[in-house]
Amino acid sequence: xxxxxxxxxxxxxxxxxxxxxxxxxxxxxxxxxxxxxxxxxxxxxxxxxxxxxxxxxxxxxxxxxxxxxxxxxxxxxxxxxxxxxxxxxxxxxxxxxxxxxxxxxxxxxxxxxxxxxxxxxxxxxxxxxxxxxxxxxxxxxx
Ligand code: GDP
Numbered sequence: 001x002x003x004x005x006x007x008x009x010x011x012x013x014x015x016x017x018x019x020x021x022x023x024x025x026x027x028x029x030x031x032x033x034x035x036x037x038x039x040x041x042x043x044x045x046x047x048x049x050x051x052x053x054x055x056x057x058x059x060x061x062x063x064x065x066x067x068x069x070x071x072x073x074x075x076x077x078x079x080x081x082x083x084x085x086x087x088x089x090x091x092x093x094x095x096x097x098x099x100x101x102x103x104x105x106x107x108x109x110x111x112x113x114x115x116x117x118x119x120x121x122x123x124x125x126x127x128x129x130x131x132x133x134x135x136x137x138x139x140x141x142x
Contacts, residue, residue, distance in 0.1 A: 001079065001080070002077060002078070002079055002081075003077070003078065003079070003080060003081035003082050003121050003124060004034070004075060004076065004077050004081060004121075004124045004125060004128055005076050005078075005081040005082050005085045005117060005118045005124040005128075006073060006074070006075060006076070006116070006117070006118045006124055006127035006128045006130075006131065007026060007073070007074040007076055007085065007089075007115060007116065007117055008071050008072065008073050008074070008115065008116035009022050009023075009071060009072035009074070009114070009115055010065070010066065010071060010112070010113065010114055010115060010116060011065060011066065011068045011069035011070065011071055011112075012065075012107075012108055012112040012113075012114060013106050013114040013115065014038070014069060014070045014071060014072060015069055016106065018106050018114075019038075019072055021105075021106070022102055022106065022114070022115065023036075023072075023074070025088065025102055025105075026074070026076065026085075026088065026102075029084065029085075029088050030078055030084075031076040031077070031078045031081065031084075031085065032076065032077045032078060033074060033075070033076060034075040034076065034077050034128075034132075034137045034139075035074070035075040035132045035136045035137045035139070036072055036073065036074040036075070037072070037073060037131070037132075037136075038070050038071070038072050039070065039071060039073070039131075040067070040069065040070050040071070041066065041067055041071065042067055043063055043064065043067045045067070046062075046063040046064075046066040046067040047059075047063045048130075049066070049127070049130055050062055050063060050066070058111060061111055062111065065111060065112060073131040073132070075128045075131070075132050075137055081124065082117075082118060082119070082120060082121055082124055085117045085118075086117050086119070087101075088101060088102060089101055089102045089103050089114075089115050089117050090102060090103040090104050090107075091103065092110055092113060093109075093110040093113070094107035094108070094109065094110070094113060094114075102114060102115050103115065
């Protein structure tokens with residue numbers, strides 16, 4: 001089934017100047033890019049995006065990190081996009097990420113782990129809508 005997922009290149013990876021390498025890994029894995037942009041979000045916006053983690057001990061750190069610099073949200077489409085993109089990025093903690101994954105290559109720590117990926121098709125749709133209007137996504141649709 002064709003699915004959509006939201007990738008985000010996080011501030012640590014943008015600062016390391018590896019956004020291009022990460023986008024290349026994503027497209028080489030067969031994902032179609034429906035939209036991408038480079039933006040900086042406020043702490044309030046980061047808090048809203050990660051509201052599901054509000055009770056977790058790392059929430060404050062996560063919100064402050066995600067608003068600490070530019071990020072690159074990318075709307076992706078592919079058969080089986082959710083599972084395939086999660087496999088491409090690897091485990092949350094880079095120490096546990098498999099060889100060949102984006103986090104193995106570029107993540108620094110469990111918090112500063114280079115990329116985000118949606119964890120379900122429903123969250124994929126909602127997270128894409130958080131960053132993109134429909135009119136920003138139509139350009140690359142067949
Ligand atoms: P993901 O789906 O692999 O991104 O992982 P989670 O949904 O569990 O966590 C969301 C994000 O919170 C992760 O990608 C990390 O950026 C951050 N995070 C998770 N665990 C920790 C932690 O123990 N410490 C810190 N500082 N951040 C964490």
